[in-house]
Amino acid sequence: MQKHNIWLLLDSSKSGGIESHVQQLSEGLTSHGEQVEVVFMTDYGHHPLRDRLDTLGIRHTSLDGTFSTLYKTIKQQQPMVVHTHGYKAGILGRFAARLNRIACISTYHAGEIATGKLGFYDWLDRFTACLSNKNFAVSPQIATRLPGQVALFDNFVNTDHLSDATGEQIAFVGRVSEEKGPDYFKALASLLPNLDFHLYGEGPQLPELQKQCPKNLILHGQQDDMSLVWSNIGLLVLPSRFEGLPMAALEAMARGIPVLAFNVGALNKLIDHGFNGWLIEPGNMDLLTKQVSAWSTFSEQHKQCLQSACKSTIKKQFSSCVAIPKLIADYQQVVK
Structure with missing residues (x-):
């Protein structure tokens, strides 16, 4: 051509x-x-x-x-x-x-x-x-x-030259605005006070989060280069109200990070529930909380299987x- x-x-x-x-x-x-x-x-x-x-x-x-x-x-x-x-x-x-x-x-x-x-x-x-x-x-x-x-x-x-993530952070990555559901992520942190949660991003709802932020929710703000951050993350949570096919999910899975998300947009094309991540009924905080809690108890072998499944999905279909x-x-x- x-x-x-x-x-x-x-x-x-x-x-x-x-x-x-x-x-x-x-x-x-x-x-x-x-x-x-x-x-x-x-x-x-x-x-x-x-x-x-x-x-x-x-x-x-x-x-x-x-x-x-x-x-x-x-x-x-x-x-x-x-x-x-x-x-x-x-x-x-x-x-x-x-x-x-x-x-x-x-x-x-x-x-x-x-x-x-x-x-x-x-x-x-x-x-x-x-x-x-x-x-x-x-x-x-x-x-x-x-x-x-x-x-x-x-x-x-x-997918060339990407390193596998080795961290354990439970993270939200994206614009801090209503459609992305940062309020759900804050509620998740409140419901699981024994776990730490990390939010990367900025947007119109960030000032409100800063005022009413649980102690176990760390607000990192906007990152100029997320490639320096992905290695610290073990689970990406996407509690979005609306989505297309979010780049954050693709970037995470390409590095072996499973995604837990509300089933909106085209995420069902990317996530095979239970195989490379989890899709939850939108707004269902009970299921969201249970799945995060379950992930925190997974064995290293279980997490490695998830990591392999994530990378395989991206390479075959979304590279x-x-x-x-x-x-x-x-x-x-x-x-x-």
Whole structure:
């Protein structure tokens, strides 16, 4: 396949699931010989993703957040494909690509149903989906909310050079906001005072957690580089109210960390209950508490079996070596 100048377009001020996805995407495409540039709609100052891209030797640039600059830059550089991620990048990127007659693909990541101002952007993002040459959704639930034909495209991780986690922390990793269920994680800590719980992330609910935090819940805040943290974690708890296919779950399982989650979004594609993790009825704190308590008593042999099952699932179904060739074929199709 001819090398393409592929733009990965996003609007981002901090690290999160979309940023992890874009990093994995840029790394995977580059390893397959594609010419990739990560384009930030706006420069919000220091960004951990830019640091990681520099380390990987992947090109990136930042614009000024305006449609006119985006349009002019696309017109000047003439990328073969613009692949958008997130509300603002999707809405403006599709218009700018269409006006410049450049192929555009959009990936829809958000599993929650937004309200207020964000709800308007969510509606506009979905309404303008028709401007893309192709749209991806990371879960069936997200796909049902989009007009027209939508292809499912699983999140994925690069499994090369990953070390197995050896820690025992019970952890929450993600945005500290209602849809991710940090209040459930706090309640879990209160119900199991003899165990320590670790929360990595920041968001609008963090100040409330700080005010009413159980002694056994340690708030670590936002981590610029989670690769330095995963080795300390033994169990990832995802008590989300809404999800797509969360990168945190993939990143954890790729390192052998089992995931205990509410059964929402596309997590049932990833987690085989009792084999490589556990899926619990959403909101069922009794079952959630019992499973965490049970995990804390597992033998080392039992935990090693779980670890092997997690890594095997990712390598066979959710690794970049599986996902990237399919995506390159989609790029090839829309370019034609």
